Amino acid sequence: MTTHAPLRRAAVTATLLLGVFALEADAFADRRTEAAAKDAIARADDDYLQSNFDKALKRLRVAERMCGEASCTAPTHAALLRDIGTMELRLGTADAAASSFRRARKLDPTIRLNPSYDTKDLREAWEAAVAPVQLESGDFTHRPAAEQAASTPLPVYVVSATTETLASVVVKYRNDAMRTFRRAVLARAGEGWGGYIPCADVVAGSVHYYVQGFDKDGALAASSGDPNHTFSVPIRESIRGDAPSLPGQTAPAKCGEDDVQALHLDEGSRCQEDRQCKSGTCSSGRCKAVQTFEQEEATSGPRPYARVWIGVAGSMDLTVPAASNEVCAQAAGVSTSGYWCTTADGKDYPPPARQTALVPGRGGAPASEITPGSVHITATIDYAASANLLLGVRFGYVANAYPGDAASAAGKTIGPPIHAEVRGTWVFGDEPLARSGLAPYVFLAAGLARFDTPATVMVAEKGVAGERAVRAWYVAGPGFGGIGAGARYAFSPRVAFSTALGVDAAIAPGAFAVTVSPEMHLQYGF
Numbered sequence: 328m329t330t331h332a333p334l335r336r337a338a339v340t341a342t343l344l345l346g347v348f349a350l351e352a353d354a355f356a357d358r359r360t361e362a363a364a365k366d367a368i369a370r371a372d373d374d375y376l377q378s379n380f381d382k383a384l385k386r387l388r389v390a391e392r393m394c395g396e397a398s399c400t401a402p403t404h405a406a407l408l409r410d411i412g413t414m415e416l417r418l419g420t421a422d423a424a425a426s427s428f429r430r431a432r433k434l435d436p437t438i439r440l441n442p443s444y445d446t447k448d449l450r451e452a453w454e455a456a457v458a459p460v461q462l463e464s465g466d467f468t469h470r471p472a473a474e475q476a477a478s479t480p481l482p483v484y485v486v487s488a489t490t491e492t493l494a495s496v497v498v499k500y501r502n503d504a505m506r507t508f509r510r511a512v513l514a515r516a517g518e519g520w521g522g523y524i525p526c527a528d529v530v531a532g533s534v535h536y537y538v539q540g541f542d543k544d545g546a547l548a549a550s551s552g553d554p555n556h557t558f559s560v561p562i563r564e565s566i567r568g569d570a571p572s573l574p575g576q577t578a579p580a581k582c583g584e585d586d587v588q589a590l591h592l593d594e595g596s597r598c599q600e601d602r603q604c605k606s607g608t609c610s611s612g613r614c615k616a617v618q619t620f621e622q623e624e625a626t627s628g629p630r631p632y633a634r635v636w637i638g639v640a641g642s643m644d645l646t647v648p649a650a651s652n653e654v655c656a657q658a659a660g661v662s663t664s665g666y667w668c669t670t671a672d673g674k675d676y677p678p679p680a681r682q683t684a685l686v687p688g689r690g691g692a693p694a695s696e697i698t699p700g701s702v703h704i705t706a707t708i709d710y711a712a713s714a715n716l717l718l719g720v721r722f723g724y725v726a727n728a729y730p731g732d733a734a735s736a737a738g739k740t741i742g743p744p745i746h747a748e749v750r751g752t753w754v755f756g757d758e759p760l761a762r763s764g765l766a767p768y769v770f771l772a773a774g775l776a777r778f779d780t781p782a783t784v785m786v787a788e789k790g791v792a793g794e795r796a797v798r799a800w801y802v803a804g805p806g807f808g809g810i811g812a813g814a815r816y817a818f819s820p821r822v823a824f825s826t827a828l829g830v831d832a833a834i835a836p837g838a839f840a841v842t843v844s845p846e847m848h849l850q851y852g853f
Contacts, residue, residue, distance in 0.1 A: 633852025
């Protein structure tokens with residue numbers, strides 16, 4: 328044992344040394360790859376000056392493949408992709424160049440165009456590829472600036488198809504240091520509306536904003552974005568490309584110290600325009616108080632929403648019928664159990680001429696268990712009394728209903744398998760009927776409908792050997808009242824899908840049932 332101990336210690340020491348050597352070798356390889364990548368970038372610069380774009384592209388691609396996923400730092404890898412895009416553009420593959428530019432910006436959000444290649448056409452292609460994506464939905468057409476210099480007014484220009492119906496347009500903005508949104512007023516400019524976010528609020532980081540338009544009554548008539556979905560513009564100490572500007576105007580100059588101070592006026596200070604005030608509102612020559620976003624929304628008027636909603640709904644009853652024996656036996660043709668029996672082809676059983684044909688004690692005993700019942704398919708119409716409250720009616724057909732005539736002849740249910748209902752629905756949230764998205768809701772309902780639950784029972788007839796299977800229907804209703812809750816998803820302020828779980832109490836002379844009804848509902852508003 329003692330003889331082998333030094334050998335074991337030597338083996339362990341050698342293993343550790345090999346591990347350390349491997350780690351050092353990997354680190355050296357990474358440093359070497361990083362250095363090779365930077366060298367390729369420098370050599371590609373020389374190739375570019377000689378218009379040897381193809382050679383430069385091959386050199387950069389080799390270095391980019393060597394970098395792989397983790398062998399180079401993100402800034403170096405991004406620089407390779409940026410310069411690859413430059414060479415691709417020079418070789419006429421604009422789509423490939425745009426893809427490389429976007430990959431570079433994704434790896435390093437702070438990366439800029441290589442100053443060695445800073446020409447107008449290249450800068451335009453770079454800015455078009457890495458510019459913030461325009462919002463996919465909204466009432467305004469707007470392309471945010473690619474970037475802006477700090478302490479320089481940020482131009483905002485929007486166009487709307489409903490420009491003629493708008494009385495005013497505002498941009499609500501904040502920078503990274505602001506806790507609430509401020510407001511700047513846009514003025515009519517050409518085919519749209521334009522204005523500036525004040526330079527005092529354009530500080531290094533980002534400016535986030537959205538746009539709203541109001542009609543002559545002060546009601547919100549158009550919007551692009553909201554506090555949770557904003558346009559964003561990077562703000563840098565300096566920018567290399569052309570400064571952003573409004574259409575047909577020169578780019579705004581950087582503000583001086585006096586200008587910045589003049590844009591920080593407090594409530595009650597004398598002012599000439601909105602941008603001079605901290606609140607972003609100059610009224611009657613004085614700055615108004617700073618408003619929170621909630622206060623601004625409260626004074627902006629309610630959002631427009633569809634008043635009339637039409638749709639189609641479907642639901643199915645799940646019931647636990649009352650336990651009973653002798654359910655097919657009737658006294659003077661009238662059921663005393665709430666069950667009414669039929670043959671497989673839907674005829675009343677037993678027929679009037681054979682009311683006493685059943686063997687006593689063998690007239691059918693359904694199990695008391697959860698059973699699928701009727702299916703309700705209805706057309707719906709609702710009126711939006713507010714942006715939260717829907718009042719409506721439903722009318723339709725009840726499938727899988729009791730097919731016999733005996734129950735209706737005895738006055739225990741209505742004859743036709745119909746569903747007629749009045750309903751009130753409260754949708755929770757801030758004006759949910761005027762917005763897209765998910766919202767919970769509750770409802771109350773009442774009306775007339777068939778609530779019939781089938782079961783198969785075995786009966787025996789006098790003088791007939793064996794038993795036969797018949798259908799026993801627990802017939803409840805037609806009167807009912809119900810409550811329920813669910814979730815409503817609005818694909819837009821005019822199209823919504825909802826699903827809910829309702830509980831209905833169905834009452835009939837001599838029968839009572841509580842049903843659980845899952846339902847689905849598709850609506851269109853106008």
